[in-house]
Amino acid sequence: MCERNSLYTNPKPCKHLADYKLRRGFNGYDSLQNCLKTTPNGRTRVDKHNTKIPRCSFCNGSQGRLYICLVCSSISCSSHILFHTQSEKGHEVAIDMERSELYCCLCRDQVYDPDFDKVVVSKQVKDLPGGKSNGFEACRERSSKRKRIDSGIGLDLKKSKLLISMRDRRAKSCYPLGLRGLNNLGSTCFMNSVLQALLHAPPLRNYFLSDRHNSVQCRKRSGEKVCLLCDIDALYSAMFSGDRAPYSPAQLLYSWWQHSSNLASYEEQDAHEFFISVLDGIHEKESKMLNSCKDDVDCQCIAHRAFSGLLRSDVRCISCGFTSTTYDPCVDISLNLDTSNLSPSDVANKPIKPTDEKTGVSTLSGCLNLFTRAEKLGSDQKLHCQNCQELRDSSKQMSIRRLPLVLCLHIKRVEHSLVRKMSRKIDQYLQFPFSLDMTPYLSSSITRSRFGNRIFTFEHENSNGCAEYEIFSVIAHSGMLESGHYVTYLRLKNQWYKCDDAWVSEVDEEIVRASECYMLFYVQKPLYYKANEDLSCVRISPRRDPFLSTAGCSSNAK
């Protein structure tokens, strides 16, 4: 499985640290704990004497790095720390006073100990402004009895395999099922591109192919003439039937326009808007059918089960460090382009990323870093700090509390100029990976980095399940803001296909990598591999019957 057992490689202590711990145990750590002071921005330092400036016992200097001996508490600067070790036997481990990091004087290197980190974090938590739970996973969040959703959907696959194999014989060629063009009904490539991506999102595909939405029962029950879900179901049936002539999603267009009447127009449309609108339509209809009024967080409609994640927003007072946390559900993440190529990513809080400056190219990880970066809010946006009891400058930081099964990343490619009152499209190339690890953007990672990346198990870690994703679809936009064209690239059984309305072609992965992505669709790794297994591909014999069209599978006449 892709779940790592621990997020750290627990570092092996050097010989000297191990010796120290054997001899002294935790005495040194514990006695130091009270001297640890944390500033509002997260720096923890050793502050033995509140008023006096710490000075090196050899040279009386107070500049450079100062270390305090764990055994005798004498202070030395980096030039003289070795003298101390040589003059006092056994005084081999010290602490960097400004950073609260262990230092081995004989190895002459910073060393790490989970027990020490635990002591540090405990003190940090104790000293948090506003009480213990502040900045931590607050108790107000319900304990997540998140069942393993994927197994629920996985069970359906057995039935769907049956449905697919019955139609195999009519497949026109040895290509994965579900691969079929969509006719452009008049500037509807925005819709076609999103439909292609949704058709191959494993949870949705499995759901509809397993006949989870039964059209017959639906019509009987609701008596409505139009049902978006029924039409989506019909779309799946048609696209996976084995028929390869392009399908016209006219009925779907009709029901969608009934649902989103404000978007019902044959003008320029945005694919992302359509995506949100369709998910909303699915949610509405399923909620009605399930008669549930659950909020987005726990909603069991297929749209939410597949796409819904939870975002966390921390707003922190710059003066005292008091943090208030809110959670918001989302079905996708809209990212600003990381256009400031020359500024390195926030190294202090993240694992080292490949230097963007070298290539000078915007990367998806750069955009995600930007999304989860602590951003200082303008001084015109001062917020009331509960701890300080007044308006204070604050900083805001986003992170992902819970990842969805299917992750949709939307790249904001529109730039507004307030001066010229114009908008323009940003054509800048964005590098994106085929395999994506979302761990650094999780709330647990962000929280941990705020506590100095200490070795400590925070609550709610690894409750997300898998943070590793594989890409399965890319929607690319070419052209200008007001008029352009959408195509979708699909990755089926490790072969990329380009779906350009009615035209489906095979493409090299290089074409996809070099494309101008607008929406990226990733699915959790286990689901990706399982989905690939299920896509059967049947070799046809030369004496096969000519293709016969089946009612409901080819033409759209209803």
Place this chain on the structure above:
Amino acid sequence: MSLPNEDYSQLSSHVFGDLLDFIIADVASECHRVVKLGLDCNLEEEEEEIRLSAQARLRVADPGNSGETNSKYVVDIFGQTHPSVASEIFECMNCGRSIAAGRFAPHLEKCMGKGRKARLKVTRSSTAAQNRYSRGSSVSTYSPHSNSTSTNRLSNGTPGVAGEEYSNGTYEEP
């Protein structure tokens, strides 16, 4: 007690040097921790992805290369060929007329009485105007953290033409 000017500038550059050293040590210490604890274990994979993308861009930009068989105007992978305006005929579910697929959307728009052209004829002009400018508002509840969706739309298509692709062969160099 005031110092002569040279001492001030020396002092200030000394202080600056100290601050700079301090910041460098900060960054070094944090990176050291990240590496030692294995928090950057994906570095190699990420660099590989970046390398592949860079390579891909070079190969695609090279006019001699046709990794993409521009089969749009010839034949698709199933051996089929299609007109640029979809010609399949079916019945409009609103009015019952037979319409060609490629003209279905503009027809349906008028047929349902929606859209800009249709709305201009409607006398309930105030509601029409509201509909026109509130596009996207019903959608924003789903991405509360992002900018209003109506300001970040990439449109497609020009009226009357069924999606002509720009051959976007040039890639913007940053």
